[in-house]
Amino acid sequence: MANHQLLLRNLHTFNVAAQKMSFTLAAKKLHLTQGAISHRIKVLEAELGFNLFVRGTRKLELTEEGARFQRTLSKSLNNIFGEIEDINNVDLYGQINVGASPWFVQDWLLPRISDFKKRYPKFNLNIFSQEEQNFHQNHLDVALYYGDSKLTDMYRYRLFGDKYVPVCTPAYAKEHNILDDGLESLHRINFIHALGSDAWQRWMKHFDLEVPIFNQFYCVSHRYMGVQSALHNVGVAMGRYRFVKPYLDSGELISPYPSMDTQLGYEFVCPLGNEKRPKIRTFLKWVQEQVNEG
Structure with a gap:
């Protein structure tokens, strides 16, 4: 034939x-x-x-x-x-495996996820909190991550950009006389680093400063822990503005030093072609709406 x-x-x-x-x-x-x-x-x-x-x-x-x-x-x-x-109906009433960094999950996704449940009650979400995308190990459908992913054959949708903001509590700033001494106070603060992040190094280079950031420091395994450490008066952490803004607005944290813009941003990532699947389109549309609402 x-x-x-x-x-x-x-x-x-x-x-x-x-x-x-x-x-x-x-x-x-x-x-x-x-x-x-x-x-x-x-x-x-x-x-x-x-x-x-x-x-x-x-x-x-x-x-x-x-x-x-x-x-x-x-x-x-x-x-x-x-x-x-x-098949399409099963897709729309199935489950979605979502991977995101601990910071993104804690400060962006979880505060909004009840809205998704109300609008799509028959969807089940599996949320994996991890720093790196591992689509095969966790059978991820989508990932929400910051930075320049090295994964190939992926569909990407940029959600939003960000900037780095040094943060500490008002009490810590007062104790170390940061607001009065400005950048000079960098020589006596405790730097809070996140494992695998060179944000402080890039910040120093951006402002052409020579400060020994590893003389007095604490290091934590996740960026989210860095901000939590700052909230407990441990030192000054490097935060991402979108996620530390609530603390800045409430006055729990202040930004005693200038912020630094970055070209990197947060992306919605899934295997190429999967963005056309009904359940992925549904989740992406919801994420886009949440981003647009701020």
Whole structure:
């Protein structure tokens, strides 16, 4: 038989023509010319070895073989389209495995996730809090991460940018006379570093400062722990503005030094092609709405 794609195309064309009992109406439904419909039917008849329609009458009629074939074909196509719809429905009522950094989960995702549950109650979310994307180990569907991911063959959607902000408590700033001495106070503060982050180094280079940031320091395994340490008067941490803003607004933290813009940002990431799946589109749309709302 002919190419399978052409055969399926012609079968669908015949099924529509048989339902409409009109090449003209079939052409309108399929956005084709009447001549194209007629040609496809002739090609299909040649492949099948029997006529599907009675020629030479004003009213389109099926042959006996055509009517028998149309009954079987219609049932098969209905089963196929029904199966596709069922798959999509399962997709929309399934579960989504989401990976994100601990900071993103704690300060951005969890405060908003109840809205997703209210709007899509039949979805189940598995949230993995981790610094790096590991799609295979945790069978992730999507990831929400900061930085320049080295993963290949991925769909990416930029959510928002950010800037680095040094933060400490008002009490710590007063104790070390930071506000009065400004940048000079950098020589006596306790620097809070996050494992794997060179934010303080880049900040120093950006402002052309030479301060020994590893003479007095504490190091924590996650950036989120750094901000929590600052909240407990341990020292000065380097925060990301979007996530420390609530603490700055409440007065729990202050920013005693200038902030630093960065080219990096937060991205929605998933394997290329998966962004078209209904459940991924649903989750991405919700994330986009949350970002737009601030």
